[in-house]
Amino acid sequence: MTDLAERRGVETELYEPAEDSALLAGAAVDGVDAEDRVLDVGTGSGYVAARVRAETGAHVVGSDVNPHACRRAAEAGVETVRADLVSPFRAAVFDVVTFNPPYLPADEDAARDDWVEVALTGGTSGRAVVDPFLDKVGRVLRPDGTVFLLVSSLTGIEAVVQRAGERGFSSVVVAETSFPYETLVVLKLVR
Known part of the structure; x- marks a missing residue:
C-alpha cells in the first residue's frame, strides 16, 4: 500500500485511507x-475491515452507502453490504462496530458534488452522520458490545461523548x- 498521506489527495469515487483510517x-x-463478529460501517476501500480481519482473525463485514x-472493499476481500449505517442488520449480532464517519463541518468553498464529499462532510456541525449512527448502533450490538468511533476536534468531541452518553x-x-x-481521537463506546 502506498503512503496513506499521499493517497489522501487522490481524487476517486471513494475516500482513500489516510491517517484517520x-x-x-x-x-x-x-x-x-478472533471470535468477534465485527461491522465496519462506512468501510470505503475496506482498509479498516481488511486490517482488522488480517491482524485479529475476526469475522468482519463492511457496509457503505457508496x-x-x-x-472496492469486495475487491479487497471484504464481505460487503451496501447499506445506510446499520439499517439492514439484525439486532444484537455484532460484538464490535467500527466507524470512520464523515466528520468535517461543511465548507461551501471546498464543496464537491461527488461520493468523496459524501464521505468527508458531516453537515454544518460535522455530526450529521455521527448522531444518527449513535442513535442506531446500539440495536446491532450484543449486550457487551463495543464501538470504535473516530471523531475530530472539528466535530466537537464533547458533543459526541454527550450524545453517546444519552444513548447509554x-x-x-x-x-x-x-x-x-x-x-x-478514537472513542471506545461501551454500555
Missing part, C-alpha cells in the same frame, strides 16, 4: 478478538493524534 484500524485491532466503495454508552479515548488544524 490508520488510527481507527490500530485502535480496533487492539480491541478485537456503491463504488462496496465494489460510556466513552473513553483509546487513540489520539494531533495536526496543526485538528485532533483526531
Whole structure:
C-alpha cells in the first residue's frame, strides 16, 4: 500500500485511507478478538475491515452507502453490504462496530458534488452522520458490545461523548493524534 498521506489527495469515487483510517484500524485491532463478529460501517476501500480481519482473525463485514466503495472493499476481500449505517442488520449480532464517519463541518468553498464529499462532510456541525449512527448502533450490538468511533476536534468531541452518553454508552479515548488544524481521537463506546 502506498503512503496513506499521499493517497489522501487522490481524487476517486471513494475516500482513500489516510491517517484517520490508520488510527481507527490500530485502535480496533487492539480491541478485537478472533471470535468477534465485527461491522465496519462506512468501510470505503475496506482498509479498516481488511486490517482488522488480517491482524485479529475476526469475522468482519463492511457496509457503505457508496456503491463504488462496496465494489472496492469486495475487491479487497471484504464481505460487503451496501447499506445506510446499520439499517439492514439484525439486532444484537455484532460484538464490535467500527466507524470512520464523515466528520468535517461543511465548507461551501471546498464543496464537491461527488461520493468523496459524501464521505468527508458531516453537515454544518460535522455530526450529521455521527448522531444518527449513535442513535442506531446500539440495536446491532450484543449486550457487551463495543464501538470504535473516530471523531475530530472539528466535530466537537464533547458533543459526541454527550450524545453517546444519552444513548447509554460510556466513552473513553483509546487513540489520539494531533495536526496543526485538528485532533483526531478514537472513542471506545461501551454500555
